[in-house]
Amino acid sequence: MTGSMIKLQNLPYCKGCGHDLIAKNSTEALEKLGYNPLDVIAVTDIGCHGIIDKCLNTHTVHGLHGRSVALGAGISFGTGSKDQKIVVFVGDGGTTIGLQHIMEAARLNLNVTVVVHNNMLYGMTGGQSSGLTPKGFCTTTSFKGNPFTGYDICKLAHTAGARYVSRIMGVGNITEAIMKAFSQEGFSLVEVMEICPSYGVKLNPRRKLKEIVEESGRELGEWTNDLPPFLDRQEEKTANLLDKTPVISKTFNHQLQQPYSLVISGSAGEGVQLAANIFAKAAMSADLHATQKGSYPVTVGVGFSTAEINVSPEEVLFHGISVPDVALITSSDGLQHNRQRIERMQQGKLFIDSSLTPPNTGAEVILRDFRSVGARNAAIHAILYLCRQTKILDESSVYHIIQQEGKADKLPLDKIKKAMES
Amino acid sequence: MHEKNSNDQVLIDGSRLIIESLARAGADAFIGYPITPANLLYLYGSQRMEMMLPAPDEITTVQWMAGLSATGKLPVTATSFPGFALMAESVNMAYMMELPMVIVLVQRLGPATGTATCGAQGDLLLLNGIMSGGHPVPVLGTSSFEDCWSLSARALEIAVTQRTPVILLTSKEEVMTQKSFDISRLETIKKVERKEYAKDCCDYKPYKPTDLVPDFLPVTQAEHQVRMTASTHDQDGILQHSSPEALANTRRLEEKIRTSMKEDYLFYHLDHQEGAEKLVTAYGISAAAAREAVRKMRREGQKVSLFIPKTLLPLPPVYLEIVSGYRRVVIAEENMNNQLGSLLFGQKLPENIRFVGNLGKMIAPEEIEKEVMS
Structure with a gap:
């Protein structure tokens, strides 16, 4: 025209x-x-x-x-x-x-x-x-x-x-x-x-x-201004976001008969979410369904870091956890954030770092020096210790996922294994 | 309940499913402004969409989206209430200009800034009144990972076929929590086909409707003049005060949404149990608790039905018929004021309608069960 x-x-x-x-x-x-x-x-x-x-x-x-x-x-x-x-x-x-x-x-x-x-x-x-x-x-x-x-x-x-x-x-x-x-x-x-x-x-x-x-x-x-005009510079794109989530194949067996809820909590930057993620995937490798919910303050680098995990032989429809079957507490931030629900526990187990004073709870209290392997590794240490003590998951499944996720070189596994034996 | 029978189990969040679905359906631009709890959507949008642009605020976000949409792109953004509030006038603009786009609204605890890292279901009534004049804007609500997948693509389809902004309503727990999920059971997403004006036909009128929706032409072509405007306008896209043709156009905007949403885009899940006189109704995050509560009650021998609305706005008339068929209806919604109930029944709730609400935490299945059994 x-x-x-x-x-x-x-x-x-x-x-x-x-x-x-x-x-x-x-x-x-x-x-x-x-x-x-x-x-x-x-x-x-x-x-x-x-x-x-x-x-x-x-x-x-x-x-x-x-x-x-x-x-x-x-x-x-x-x-x-x-x-x-x-x-x-x-x-x-x-x-x-x-x-x-x-x-x-x-x-x-x-x-x-x-x-x-x-x-x-x-x-x-x-x-x-x-x-x-x-x-x-x-x-x-x-x-x-x-x-x-x-x-x-x-x-x-x-x-x-x-x-x-x-x-x-x-x-x-x-x-x-x-x-x-x-x-x-x-x-x-x-x-x-x-x-x-x-x-x-x-x-x-x-x-x-x-x-x-x-x-x-x-x-x-x-x-x-002697400046160049706008040029659309896009970073490299992925063709399929689903390819970025590894398929977890069934490698292990489980003995779980009913849903099992776990809260793991420590301080920000101490690997709580990573440990939770490894646990959830380890459960999936044993043919269990799993959910993982993270909670942390708005400023993600300070304060508590809590992960709620459900594992179940059948699909987990509701992932909220009011009172868990097991609580793993690796620092005072974690304890503070979960004190009330630990106090509401009538049964189950509380694994808590030995530097902390356990609250009054109906759960069986297990004190353990999780932080001996370094604060950043306390959470994964606690997960492995939980598996050993409760047999909820085969310990090997956790190591399997650590390997599969490429985390083996980043975690002091020998040190953790040694601490587990002590 | 889905039994596990596949090897394609992944640990995944709803954000990833939403963005991948939108991209497969044809969304090609993500305009982002960071806000918790919508940041995973921004991250995935930037990784997946052909174009990602970081906007300096949420007003700019929707303005850029509208501009892109006018050139034929299909833009997406994700936000939460504080950002969405800023978008309101621009969403009205896109509605008036009839520009397709999808806004993923991730609900968090309000009012105002509220708690950024805490989920909620507080925005349904806001969406019901977001358009000046009370015009309906299409709102689909996800209530599962399957919905994150299938409804996201549907949202884009509605945006394109009805030439409108569409809101995909979700909440923090739905898009951030990771769950094991068998991705092999996801349906195939087809790219939305976009009908453009047959250019060699006749004189183009940008707002002359065919079946209530005008044919689209981008401003990037040079064969026909395209006019778009946020002001009351005639079929040529020329501003009018209140001429009959212009008011007919404004009426058409309402009619096209109401007609298509109650017929072509009516999505809900009704799991009626034979002989049940009680109905649990929930959408969004509370649908998870509702499913669990119904599963448990049925195992215990109770007869109870489940209703999960997914097309949320404009509220489909059939919903009132559905809930009217039960002696007791329990509505679960994570707020204080039963927004779905007030849309269904107005300010006076019938006595057989019970409400389970919560503030600052998800509604638990036990709370629903208690109300059903009381």
């Missing part, structure tokens, strides 16, 4: 509005650069600037207030290397609410051009101050002049890594200036300074746009 980018009749703007100028000059810039209308994806959002899309002959995507840059970013990820131009229109209000989106698009240097329609206030909603309203500029929410300094969006975008940024006055012919922004490879942003005829002009009588911009300290100009 070739032809005009824009239907010029009935542009929807108030007389004297800079948005009208931007619409005409932006589309002229695209035409001069040789784009056909459907080579262009125009992304707009809420604000007076956004009602232009019905006049455009390009693809148009009209999103949420302030989110057009993020929406355009998403489109740019999807267009990839296609020779399409993504033009994003946003107002100063949208820039305020969507500042993060602009920073992110600039940081990643996405192939997008953002045209900021900065008329220094929220025009559609009644002339309120925005984050880009200059200090001293009068709006309907600051009749005596905005007491705050506005964002310098050009400086922010440039600092974030934008390939090309410019600030221009929204008067006269601005096609060439916009063409320059459109011609960049990577992220470009052009801020067009305007004054809203409905609110800005009325509330700031006798002040000229040029004077307002100058007094605000917003320099006109161009700023560049």
Whole structure:
């Protein structure tokens, strides 16, 4: 499809509005650069600037207030290397609410051009101050002049890594200036300074746009970064996540007649989850069903680490454990986290590191120096000791899984075996 | 109960099944923002999906997804309530623009930040009211590893065929706990076929429906003009205040979801026991306890039926008929307020409906059993 980018009749703007100028000059810039209308994806959002899309002959995507840059970013990820131009229109209000989106698009240097329609206030909603309203500029929410300094969006975008940024006055012919922004490879942003005829002009009588911009300290100009445009760099992908979970084949037998629940708990970083995982898989190698649930504080590197394991000859439908058949406690963190349920145990066994004082419990208490093989190995030591004492699993099945999982070199197995004999 | 008869036993979590299923169904982009307890989904998404992009926040996440979707990609993300809350307006946008995507919502204990590492079932009513205007957004709830597999692919299918965001509702324990599982019993997932507009036909109107759903064309093609908008719009995708054509379009959005979800995408499990007058009803993580409770009670000679809703929203009308057929119904849901019950019955629960709830821990089978037997 070739032809005009824009239907010029009935542009929807108030007389004297800079948005009208931007619409005409932006589309002229695209035409001069040789784009056909459907080579262009125009992304707009809420604000007076956004009602232009019905006049455009390009693809148009009209999103949420302030989110057009993020929406355009998403489109740019999807267009990839296609020779399409993504033009994003946003107002100063949208820039305020969507500042993060602009920073992110600039940081990643996405192939997008953002045209900021900065008329220094929220025009559609009644002339309120925005984050880009200059200090001293009068709006309907600051009749005596905005007491705050506005964002310098050009400086922010440039600092974030934008390939090309410019600030221009929204008067006269601005096609060439916009063409320059459109011609960049990577992220470009052009801020067009305007004054809203409905609110800005009325509330700031006798002040000229040029004077307002100058007094605000917003320099006109161009700023560049010599940075490459976005390139999608994906890491190597796996073709099938299920291939990453080893199939556990039946190698051993079990004597278990009913479900068996185990809680193993110690301190973070002491191999509790690994030991639990090995135990669960060892159970599976004996043709048992197994579940493993981990619990730890939000900061995973400190405090307790608890694993709840169920093994059963039949499918475990519910994996929660209120009071376990056996508790293995290898540190004070683990004891603290499980004290209450150990106290509720009426039967079963409590294997607990000999450095700890066992709580009152109906379980048989077995004290053992699990930490003698080093704190990091206490949990696997406890699992092996449990197997030896209770015969719940064949000890060999645990060693079998340790081998199969490639952990044999990482665990001091000789040391653990020796400790088991003592 | 499934008896073990295969050598393909693996120790696996639901997150892995969900992502692999979505990928096989055709999802090709994962947009991630880290949040507990959805991080395994992010990890697997980054490993498996053709494209993974780390977003700087959850608003950006869905905006990027919408942009990708407009180009023909099928994006997925995973989050929990704090992230989902930020996504709400953008989900509305994608719904209005009719852009396919799947959001896996992993429930955790709220309100607000609540407890990140504690499961919950507190978000059903939130999802029921997430769309301004009360429009329904499709929500499927997983209640087993089989569901993580089959419903995930279905979620993507719904997203594509109905051109809508779809929520896959799950919870911490479902996606993080590892269980032995025979992967040889998983059904084959077919790639979702995507119907595009027949380009040489006639003038394309982006929101002119065929069987309630408009034909899709990506903004990456240059033969037909595509307009998408979050604002009330006519079939051309042009913003309208409230023209008859535009309001008809808004009505259609509701109708297409309600129609398809009560017919083509109605998923539930009803295990009716002959002669049973009691029914245990649960979805999500509480379905595990419900299954166990029913297994135990039946072994003890009790007659009890089990109902596990999987199509959660819009709530299928048939659910009310199902639960109405029992003298006593026990609903188990891990929250304080019986959200499923209030969707079924409103604010006044009939006397034969009992609720088992919990806060901060999973409902145990014994709690359900107690209520059934009382």
